[in-house]
Amino acid sequence: MRYEADVIVLEKEQDVCHGISKANTGIIYSGYNNSFGSEKQKLCVQANEDFDRLCNELEVPFRRPGSLMIGYGPKADSVIARKYSDGLKGGVKGLRMLSGEEAEAMEPALAKGITSALYSSETGTVDPWDLCIAAYENARNNGARFMFGQQVTSIRREKGGFTVETDKEIFFAASVVNAAGLSSDTVRELTEQPRVRLFPSSADYIVLDRQAGAAVEHIILHEGEDGKGLTLVQTVDGNLLIGPTNRDSSAEEASACDMRTDRMGLESLEELCAEIVPDIDLAQKIRSFGSLRPNPYYVKTECGRAVREDRSIKDIQIMEERGLFSLIGIKTPGLTFSNELGRIVADKAAAYAGRTMLNADFDPCRKAIIRARDLSLEERAAVIEKDPDYGEVLCSCMDVTLSEVKQAVKRGAYDFESVKRRTGAGFGKCQGSRCRRRIMDIIKSEDRQ
Numbered sequence: 155m156r157y158e159a160d161v162i163v164l165e166k167e168q169d170v171c172h173g174i175s176k177a178n179t180g181i182i183y184s185g186y187n188n189s190f191g192s193e194k195q196k197l198c199v200q201a202n203e204d205f206d207r208l209c210n211e212l213e214v215p216f217r218r219p220g221s222l223m224i225g226y227g228p229k230a231d232s233v234i235a236r237k238y239s240d241g242l243k244g245g246v247k248g249l250r251m252l253s254g255e256e257a258e259a260m261e262p263a264l265a266k267g268i269t270s271a272l273y274s275s276e277t278g279t280v281d282p283w284d285l286c287i288a289a290y291e292n293a294r295n296n297g298a299r300f301m302f303g304q305q306v307t308s309i310r311r312e313k314g315g316f317t318v319e320t321d322k323e324i325f326f327a328a329s330v331v332n333a334a335g336l337s338s339d340t341v342r343e344l345t346e347q348p349r350v351r352l353f354p355s356s357a358d359y360i361v362l363d364r365q366a367g368a369a370v371e372h373i374i375l376h377e378g379e380d381g382k383g384l385t386l387v388q389t390v391d392g393n394l395l396i397g398p399t400n401r402d403s404s405a406e407e408a409s410a411c412d413m414r415t416d417r418m419g420l421e422s423l424e425e426l427c428a429e430i431v432p433d434i435d436l437a438q439k440i441r442s443f444g445s446l447r448p449n450p451y452y453v454k455t456e457c458g459r460a461v462r463e464d465r466s467i468k469d470i471q472i473m474e475e476r477g478l479f480s481l482i483g484i485k486t487p488g489l490t491f492s493n494e495l496g497r498i499v500a501d502k503a504a505a506y507a508g509r510t511m512l513n514a515d516f517d518p519c520r521k522a523i524i525r526a527r528d529l530s531l532e533e534r535a536a537v538i539e540k541d542p543d544y545g546e547v548l549c550s551c552m553d554v555t556l557s558e559v560k561q562a563v564k565r566g567a568y569d570f571e572s573v574k575r576r577t578g579a580g581f582g583k584c585q586g587s588r589c590r591r592r593i594m595d596i597i598k599s600e601d602r603q
C-alpha cells in the first residue's frame with residue numbers, strides 16, 4: 155500500500171495467519187543462523203536492526219531477551235563456531251562466544267556440561283499472530299481489500315495481466331504475488347511448468363503455563379550431537395514455548411497441509427527437554443501444536459511427471475515469471491524478514507504493473523487494542539474511567555476484559571479462535587473453558603467493521 159495501487163488479497167481461510175505464520179517459534183533472529191553471503195542472512199540482519207521501529211509503528215509487543223546457542227559435545231561445538239564466524243562476517247551485532255561455565259552461570263536451569271555457547275544480544279521474540287494481524291490491519295487501513303474464504307483455483311495469462319479465479323469470484327490483475335505458503339508451488343503451477351516443489355516435514359511444539367515461563371531467561375537454542383535440537387522461548391505473554399521437532403511427514407499429511415501433532419514427537423520433545431532443563435515442570439503443559447516446514451526442491455519433468463532432484467533450495471528465491479512473483483518455500487527466518495521480503499516483492503510487482511507512484515497518504519502506524527494486563531493499576535483505573543468495559547474481566551487466566559473482546563469483534567474477529575488471537579483470551583490454563591460461552595455471545599451481538 156506504499157504505492158498508488160489497487161491491492162486485493164485473496165485468502166482461502168476466514169482470517170489472516172492460518173498457515174505457517176501461525177505455527178512457528180516466533181524468534182526474531184539476528185542473522186548468525188544463516189550462511190555468510192546468503193540473501194537470507196542479509197535480509198535477516200537488516201530486518202533485525204529495523205524490528206523495533208516496525209513494532210513501534212504497528213504497536214506490536216516485542217522483546218529482545220537475547221539468545222544462547224548451546225552445545226554439549228564436539229559436533230555442536232563446531233556448528234556453533236561456524237555460526238559465530240558466519241555471523242561476524244555477515245555483520246551481525248552483539249555476538250559473543252562463551253565458555254560452558256559462563257553459559258551455565260547465565261542460565262542456571264540448564265544441564266551442566268555445556269562445552270560451548272554463542273550469545274546473541276539482538277535476538278528477540280514476537281507473537282506471530284500479533285505481527286500478522288497488525289500488518290493486516292495496517293494494510294486494510296491503507297486501502298488494501300481482503301477477500302476471505304476465497305481459494306485461488308485458476309490463474310490465466312491475459313493481454314495486460316492475469317485472470318485469477320477463486321471458488322467464488324473472478325479478478326483481473328496486472329501483476330500477481332503468490333505467497334500461498336505450503337501451496338505456493340501448486341498455485342504457481344496453475345499457470346507455469348513445475349520447477350520447484352515443496353516436500354514438507356512436520357514439527358511439534360509444547361506450550362507451558364506462565365508459571366513455568368521464567369525457567370530460562372534467554373532464548374535457548376540447543377544444538378544436539380545427533381542433529382536433534384531443542385528451542386526454548388519465553389513468549390511475549392510469559393508462557394514457555396518448547397520445540398520444534400523435525401520429522402518426515404506422510405504424503406497425506408503434507409498434501410492436506412495438515413499441521414497435526416504426533417504423540418511420539420511430543421514425547422521425544424518432553425524427554426529432550428527434561429534432559430536439557432532437568433528441573434523443568436512439564437506438568438505446567440497447557441497445549442501443544444504442530445507445524446509444517448515448506449522444504450523446497452528443484453524438480454525435473456520425466457515422462458510427464460515432476461521428479462524431485464537432490465538439490466534442495468537453501469536460500470530465498472523469488473520466482474519472477476512475467477508479472478507472476480512466487481515466494482516458494484519461505485522457511486526460517488521468514489517471520490523475521492517478512493517486512494523486508496514484502497517490500498522487495500511489492501517493488502517488483504508495482505514496477506511490473508506500472509504503478510510506481512508512491513501513495514502520499516500511506517500511514518505506517520496502526521493502533522493496537524490496549525491490553526489491560528500490560529497496564530499498571532493507575533493506568534488501568536484511567537482506562538476504566540474512559541471505558542467501563544475495561545473493568546470487567548472475561549478471561550481471568552490471561553486477564554482479558556470485555557472491552558478488548560468487543561474491540562476485537564469490531565475489528566473483524568468472527569469466532570472464538572479469532573478473538574483468542576487478537577486478545578489472548580482462552581490462551582491460559584483453562585484454554586477458554588470458562589470464558590468461551592460469554593465471548594460467543596459477544597461475537598453474536600457486536601457489529602463488525
Ligand SMILES: Cc1cc2nc3c(=O)[nH]c(=O)nc-3n(C[C@H](O)[C@H](O)[C@H](O)COP(=O)(O)OP(=O)(O)OC[C@H]3O[C@@H](n4cnc5c(N)ncnc54)[C@H](O)[C@@H]3O)c2cc1C
Binds near residue numbers: 304
Ligand atoms: C516449524 C517452523 C518454525 C519457524 N520458526 C521461525 C522463527 O522462529 N522465526 C522466523 O523468523 N521464522 C520462522 N519460521 C518461518 C516462518 O514461519 C515462515 O517463513 C513464514 O511464516 C511463511 O509465511 P508465508 O506467508 O510464506 O506462508 P503462510 O503463513 O503459510 O501463508 C500462506 C497463506 O496462503 C493461504 N493460501 C494457500 N493456498 C491458497 C489458495 N490457493 N488461495 C488463497 N489462499 C491460499 C493460506 O491459507 C495461508 O494463509 C518457522 C517456520 C516453521 C515451519
